[in-house]
Amino acid sequence: MDRRKLIQAAIKVLPESYTPYSHFHVAAALLCKDGTVYTGINIENAAYTPTVCAERSAFFRAVNEGKREFEAIAICGGKDGIVTDYCAPCGVCRQVMREFCDPGTFKVILAKSEDEYKEFVLKELLPMGFGPENLL
Ligand code: THU
Helix, strand or coil, X not given: CCHHHHHHHHHHHHHHCECCCCCEEEXXXXXXXXXXXXXXXXXXXCCXXXXXXXXXXXXXXXXXXXCCCEEEEEEEEEECCCCCCCCCCCHHHHHHHHHHCCCCCCEEEEECCCXXXXXXXXXXXXXXXXXXXXXX
16 A cells, blocks of 8 residues: 555645635545545535535545445645644544444554654544444
8 A cells, every 4th residue: 555645645635625614624535445546525514514524525435436445544634724733533434434444454544744644543543433243
């Protein structure tokens, strides 16, 4: 896996983020196990609650195209699109990751730049998560 390329893909779409209310831009690049990459941005809404995060944008694009197996996601974000810190995924996005990804191996890469990033596996960010197998 080329982490730099995945981070680059997220950084590239950050300006597309639609955030007229918070002005907090977020972008994600999701790597499928077949090597394809789906990007996503956060899309806000005047009614606020319909807002969708960048991570879920990326996941839903991929799942819509039939993808079900994922290796990693790179995430970057910051006020007015200026990245000064690591942008961690919200709880709802972590739960969406949990639906499709192996908590022990799926990598979540929080990036400030191609060279400056922190990497976690999903179970570090969502310990004791509730997943599809709990319903079996
Ligand atoms: N946001 C994301 O896109 N991803 C996250 O995981 C954290 C929050 C967005 C939602 C909203 O548009 C803005 O950041 C401020 O919360």
